[in-house]
Amino acid sequence: MEINFIAGLHILDQSERSQAFTDSLKVIQYTYCRLPIIVPESIKSSRENFIYYKAGDALSILNAIEAVKKFDRNKIDTGNIKSWDEVTENLINE
Secondary structure (H helix, E strand, O other), rough: OOOOOOOOEEEOOHHHHHHHHOOOHHHHHHHHHHOOOEOOOOOOOOOEEEOOOEEOHHHHHHHHHHHHHHHHHHOOOOOOOOOOOHHHHHHHHO
């Protein structure tokens, strides 16, 4: 099988706590790399690179994969992601 797309996977259990992971380090790294991210529909975010699927629903998962294939990675905004230098400077100045 040939894979002709790249995406981030952010697979979490379907719990109330999963909403806390909308801006995890993994999500920030995937966004910095301009990757669409396949996430369960229970995690709501305004990020344009989130592609949702319904857990346990094969058609929903297939649709998410198809959406990733067509996703325009150039529209992912990385302007709000700080470099390690900026993070370090913020920590020093706190």
